Amino acid sequence: MAKAKKDIxxxxxxVFLKKVGNKIRKLRIAKGYSNYExxxxxxxxARAQxxxxxxxxxxxxxxxxxxVLKSLDISFEEFFSDDF
Structure with a gap:
C-alpha cells in the first residue's frame, strides 16, 4: 500500500522536489530557454508557479x-529514467 504524502x-x-526541479531546469535550458519565465x-x-x-x-x-513534461517533449518514462 502506498504511503500518503503526510507519511513521507x-x-x-x-529532496525529491529539488531533484524534480533541477531536472526540469536542465531540460528547459537544453531546449534553448535560458529564462524560465x-x-x-x-x-x-503560470510563470511564478x-x-x-x-x-x-x-x-x-x-x-x-x-x-510541463509535454512542453519539454519528454515522457514520464524518460523523465524518471535511470539518471533521475
Whole structure:
C-alpha cells in the first residue's frame, strides 16, 4: 500500500522536489530557454508557479507535471529514467 504524502518524511519529499526541479531546469535550458519565465509564457504555464517548480519549492500536481513534461517533449518514462 502506498504511503500518503503526510507519511513521507519531510526531508525526503523536499529532496525529491529539488531533484524534480533541477531536472526540469536542465531540460528547459537544453531546449534553448535560458529564462524560465520565457519558457513558461511560451507554453501557457503560470510563470511564478513554474519558477517554484524549478526551485523545488512547490509540490507539482500530476496534471501540472504532465503539462510541463509535454512542453519539454519528454515522457514520464524518460523523465524518471535511470539518471533521475
Amino acid at each position: 518524511p519531510k526531508d525526503d519529499f523536499e 520565457h519558457f513558461a509564457y511560451d507554453h501557457d504555464i 513554474y519558477g517554484k517548480y524549478e526551485q523545488g519549492k512547490d509540490d507539482l500536481r500530476l496534471g501540472s507535471l504532465y503539462k
